[in-house]
Amino acid sequence: MTKTPIRVAVTGAAGQIGYALLPRIASGAMFGPDQPVYLNLIEIPDEKAMSALKGVAMELDDCAFPLLQGMVLTSDLNTGFKDVNWALLIGSRPRGPGMERNDLIKINGPIFTGQGRAINDHAAKDVRVAVVGNPCNTNALIAMHSAKDLPKQRFTALTRLDQNRAQSQLAQKAGRPITAVQNTLIWGNHSATQVPDYFNTTIDGKSAADVIQDKAWLQGDFFKTVQQRGAAIIAARGASSAFSAANALVDHVRDLVNPTPKGEWRSVCVVSDGSYKTTEGLISSFPIRSDGKGGWEIVQGLTVQPFIQEKISATVKELEQERAVVADLLR
Numbered sequence: 001m002t003k004t005p006i007r008v009a010v011t012g013a014a015g016q017i018g019y020a021l022l023p024r025i026a027s028g029a030m031f032g033p034d035q036p037v038y039l040n041l042i043e044i045p046d047e048k049a050m051s052a053l054k055g056v057a058m059e060l061d062d063c064a065f066p067l068l069q070g071m072v073l074t075s076d077l078n079t080g081f082k083d084v085n086w087a088l089l090i091g092s093r094p095r096g097p098g099m100e101r102n103d104l105i106k107i108n109g110p111i112f113t114g115q116g117r118a119i120n121d122h123a124a125k126d127v128r129v130a131v132v133g134n135p136c137n138t139n140a141l142i143a144m145h146s147a148k149d150l151p152k153q154r155f156t157a158l159t160r161l162d163q164n165r166a167q168s169q170l171a172q173k174a175g176r177p178i179t180a181v182q183n184t185l186i187w188g189n190h191s192a193t194q195v196p197d198y199f200n201t202t203i204d205g206k207s208a209a210d211v212i213q214d215k216a217w218l219q220g221d222f223f224k225t226v227q228q229r230g231a232a233i234i235a236a237r238g239a240s241s242a243f244s245a246a247n248a249l250v251d252h253v254r255d256l257v258n259p260t261p262k263g264e265w266r267s268v269c270v271v272s273d274g275s276y277k278t279t280e281g282l283i284s285s286f287p288i289r290s291d292g293k294g295g296w297e298i299v300q301g302l303t304v305q306p307f308i309q310e311k312i313s314a315t316v317k318e319l320e321q322e323r324a325v326v327a328d329l330l331r
């Protein structure tokens with residue numbers, strides 16, 4: 001074990017996603033089987049939450065993970081984000097049945113101002129941030145604005161769960177294995193307006209639109225299933241997705257830490273540079289390639305079909321509306 005340990009902060013560490021995520025980080029699934037980690041576990045200053053967090057830490061101890069070098073359990077943000085190389089911002093309220101994710105904006109948005117500032121002031125110089133707490137695009141925007149000294153490129157939010165959902169739906173419809181579906185692409189907001197781009201996604205190297213010649217399904221049930229999957233899980237389980245969200249976050253970070261294979265991309269919410277007629281400055285999902293050294297780029301030159309472009313405009317409009325609602329948190 002020769003690598004220098006990294007330090008990873010996880011907020012909401014005693015929650016549902018945290019519970020499914022922490023063993024995956026500590027076992028090396030996120031940062032690699034030879035990367036030692038310290039975990040900074042952050043919860044709210046509440047007796048029940050801190051007690052649950054202690055239980056989670058005891059279970060991590062009991063796994064005797066060789067890569068886990070130590071843990072900090074805290075409700076103090078300055079302590080929690082001290083020297084961290086990655087900040088995984090999960091802690092926040094999940095939506096319930098009948099709610100949209102952006103109904104949470106007024107409750108969850110303010111969490112990300114204090115966290116953004118604490119990351120700015122206390123994290124390691126190379127810190128990178130992944131936001132999961134909903135509405136995750138706009139919460140990432142708030143954290144990014146609150147971390148005045150950090151490059152905006154350090155902030156990402158999660159559409160990997162949507163990418164994985166779309167990949168799975170396309171594989172099932174085509175009767176092909178998951179691995180046959182590549183470059184599954186989600187544009188825009190992690191919300192009911194997100195855009196699963198079946199045209200730029202491939203099945204066995206061909207556009208999914210050519211392989212699945214059922215346009216009504218691609219533009220109808222496929223879109224709806226992916227856009228509404230979170231709500232469907234809440235309706236079925238009585239609680240929002242948890243291990244699939246944790247799994248998506250493992251995929252998201254692992255694929256940002258490593259170089260993206262030639263010819264491929266991943267769906268990641270990053271700050272827009274105006275590409276593909278999106279609004280500069282918003283956190284929106286794009287096809288992203290990582291250089292494996294902390295940098296990434298938005299893949300340019302993809303053909304965007306008129307149907308998809310129209311949907312991108314609608315999801316960007318929703319992101320603009322969310323930004324307007326939290327304008328007071330962006331100063």
Ligand code: NAD
Pocket residue numbers: 011012013014015016017018042043044049090091092093094095111131132133134136158159161162190240241242245
């Ligand atoms: P949960 O209620 O099980 O756990 C949330 C935890 O966060 C709780 O332990 C709570 O005490 C803690 N918390 C709340 N405010 C906090 C704060 N300010 N600082 C630190 N911790 C705080 O919820 P969950 O199922 O783990 O979901 C967490 C969030 O992730 C929700 O907002 C949910 O909607 C979102 N989510 C996003 C995606 C995605 O793909 N982006 C997927 C699933 C869930």
Ligand code: LMR
Pocket residue numbers: 094095101134161229230231233240241
């Ligand atoms: C999901 O997509 O499963 C999460 O964002 C949870 C939710 O509220 O839908």
